Amino acid sequence: MNDERTYETAVARLEAIIRRLDSGEAGLREMLELIREGRELVEYCAGELDAVTKGLEELRLEELVARLEGGARDPDAERRSAGPG
Amino acid sequence: MADAPQSRAEAIPGSRLPGPYPVGAYAARLRARLRQFAQVQLVGELWGLRRSRTRVYFELRDERGALPCSMWLTDFEAAALEVQDGVRVVVGGGCDYYPGSSSSSPSFSFAVSELRIAGEGDLLAALQRLRVKLAAEGLFEHQKQLPRPLLPRVIGVVTGERGKARDDVLAGLERRGWGGRLVWAFAPVQDRHAAPKIAAALRELAAIEEVEVVIVARGGGSLADLFAFCDETLCRTVALLRVPVISSVGHHTDRTLIDDVAAVCCSTPTHAAEAAVPVDPVAARDSLRGFAGRLHGHGRRALLVRAQLLAQLSRAPFQHLMRHRVRLHQLVRELRAAGRRAADERRNLAGVHLLVLRRSRERALASDLPTRRRGLERLALALAAQDPERTLQRGYALVEDSSGELVTSAAGAALAGDVALRFHDGRVPARVVASEEGAGRE
Numbered sequence: 001m002n003d004e005r006t007y008e009t010a011v012a013r014l015e016a017i018i019r020r021l022d023s024g025e026a027g028l029r030e031m032l033e034l035i036r037e038g039r040e041l042v043e044y045c046a047g048e049l050d051a052v053t054k055g056l057e058e059l060r061l062e063e064l065v066a067r068l069e070g071g072a073r074d075p076d077a078e079r080r081s082a083g084p085g
Numbered sequence: 086m087a088d089a090p091q092s093r094a095e096a097i098p099g100s101r102l103p104g105p106y107p108v109g110a111y112a113a114r115l116r117a118r119l120r121q122f123a124q125v126q127l128v129g130e131l132w133g134l135r136r137s138r139t140r141v142y143f144e145l146r147d148e149r150g151a152l153p154c155s156m157w158l159t160d161f162e163a164a165a166l167e168v169q170d171g172v173r174v175v176v177g178g179g180c181d182y183y184p185g186s187s188s189s190s191p192s193f194s195f196a197v198s199e200l201r202i203a204g205e206g207d208l209l210a211a212l213q214r215l216r217v218k219l220a221a222e223g224l225f226e227h228q229k230q231l232p233r234p235l236l237p238r239v240i241g242v243v244t245g246e247r248g249k250a251r252d253d254v255l256a257g258l259e260r261r262g263w264g265g266r267l268v269w270a271f272a273p274v275q276d277r278h279a280a281p282k283i284a285a286a287l288r289e290l291a292a293i294e295e296v297e298v299v300i301v302a303r304g305g306g307s308l309a310d311l312f313a314f315c316d317e318t319l320c321r322t323v324a325l326l327r328v329p330v331i332s333s334v335g336h337h338t339d340r341t342l343i344d345d346v347a348a349v350c351c352s353t354p355t356h357a358a359e360a361a362v363p364v365d366p367v368a369a370r371d372s373l374r375g376f377a378g379r380l381h382g383h384g385r386r387a388l389l390v391r392a393q394l395l396a397q398l399s400r401a402p403f404q405h406l407m408r409h410r411v412r413l414h415q416l417v418r419e420l421r422a423a424g425r426r427a428a429d430e431r432r433n434l435a436g437v438h439l440l441v442l443r444r445s446r447e448r449a450l451a452s453d454l455p456t457r458r459r460g461l462e463r464l465a466l467a468l469a470a471q472d473p474e475r476t477l478q479r480g481y482a483l484v485e486d487s488s489g490e491l492v493t494s495a496a497g498a499a500l501a502g503d504v505a506l507r508f509h510d511g512r513v514p515a516r517v518v519a520s521e522e523g524a525g526r527e
Contacts, residue, residue, distance in 0.1 A: 007236040007364075014376050021383045031387045038380045045373050052236055052265040053366045056258065061241070061270040061289055068293065 007048045014041045112184030112191060119180040119193070126177045127152065127195070128203055132170050145176060145195070155181075156197040164200050169310065171276040173203035212315050216342060219317070224324040228348035231329045235364040237297035239266045241290035241328075243283055246271035250302035250333070250354040257358025262366045268296060274303040280316030284323075291326045298361050299326070301343060302333045302354035314341040323347060333357035477509035485512075 017038045020026055026034060059067075094105050129145040129152075136142075141161045145152045154176060168174065177199035185191030219225065240258075244250045251269075258267065270286035273279040283301065290296050301323075303314065313319070314334045320342045323330050329348035333356065334341045344350035351357040469475065477483070484492040486501040498504060498517045506513045 035384045057266045
């Protein structure tokens with residue numbers, strides 16, 4: 001599940017969990033399990049939102065290709081060396 | 086050559102060609118001859134437009150050749166056209182030649198007297214044929230079936246480096262509040278070399294795994310300007326890319342083939358940027374806070390409600406006893422009250438009865454006593470009249486056998502033998518003696 005998790009699947013699952021909880025049909029054990037899973041999904045989605053709101057980073061295609069070919073993986077290093085196109 | 090050679094120059098020895106003639110005369114004759122060429126219309130791409138004080142110059146090109154053209158500036162401005170390099174035009178005019186002089190260079194040109202943008206109708210017809218062909222192959226569907234990320238971390242953009250579309254894309258992403266990684270793949274967006282370079286940029290962006298969506302953006306222009314985005318090879322490239330492509334080419338009234346092939350077609354680069362990030366991060370964060378709050382509420386209620394239920398259940402036996410105790414007390418109170426009420430009622434009833442009896446007795450005593458007394462006296466007299474003692478007092482005696490039974494006949498006396506004679510003042514024993522008549526007395 002985690003390998004295939006995306007923001008879209010996480011939000012969809014979260015909405016399904018809320019619907020199930022709102023229905024009042026879940027027993028205590030299921031309810032606690034759903035709440036635990038829901039909190040985990042909220043944290044994941046918040047992380048995804050943080051990742052796309054931390055600040056615009058502009059790169060030229062050639063720079064990115066050179067970086068990937070050079071094996072640069074440190075995001076901070078990439079951010080420091082990146083500049084507006 | 087009508088003009089005879091005027092110079093004294095000698096001809097080339099051994100040459101069979103006429104002359105030599107003065108070059109100016111030859112140039113004049115050449116101009117005259119060229120001007121005799123038929124006036125025609127030509128079609129091709131306009132390149133290298135430049136202006137002088139009185140004329141404009143450009144080249145007309147196609148795949149097979151080119152022709153230098155010139156036009157009076159007044160005619161050009163009267164046409165009121167906005168032409169750029171690469172635009173396909175139709176020109177009308179004929180050949181001309183400037184013979185030059187000792188101080189100026191000669192030049193050949195096609196003297197243009199009429200100019201218009203090449204018929205868009207032709208382009209549209211060609212475009213429509215290509216559109217039908219690509220649609221029949223299903224190439225318009227591939228991109229639309231690709232899943233589009235709601236919140237991409239990396240967006241690729243293909244556009245002109247100095248075009249306004251670049252700023253519009255940035256403005257759109259800023260308005261959306263998106264702050265991920267933006268990869269620019271700059272390419273020419275208007276000339277015969279544009280389409281292959283745009284396709285190459287798209288392929289390179291798609292080859293980078295982290296790129297999740299690509300925007301292709303270009304500002305407005307004539308259909309001829311935008312024709313690079315109708316290139317068949319480019320459209321086939323877009324159709325088969327692994328990443329969704331969002332196109333924004335030209336104004337909203339323009340419709341290029343890449344718009345048909347792309348996953349999403351937007352009217353402006355700003356809208357394309359917003360379409361690349363379907364989720365507004367600010368709104369999404371608010372929504373997420375709502376989800377978290379509801380989860381917290383459900384969790385709290387799940388435990389609280391059950392805790393309250395358990396507490397209620399734990400109090401139930403005591404409350405049950407208390408209810409019964411209260412009920413019993415109530416019943417006891419009711420019983421006591423009922424007893425008091427019954428005793429009071431009986432007491433009252435007995436009082437009434439007593440009163441009635443008293444009154445009855447008083448009535449009886451007052452009315453029946455003399456009568457009853459007289460009755461009693463009569464009964465006493467009657468009883469005294471029947472008393473055997475009174476008979477005995479008058480001289481009679483009773484004969485009793487030994488057991489005290491009365492002997493009332495002579496035969497009984499004979500059988501009894503010993504008897505007793507009872508007088509009013511006591512008993513006397515006696516014996517019956519038998520006689521001839523059967524019985525005697527001693």
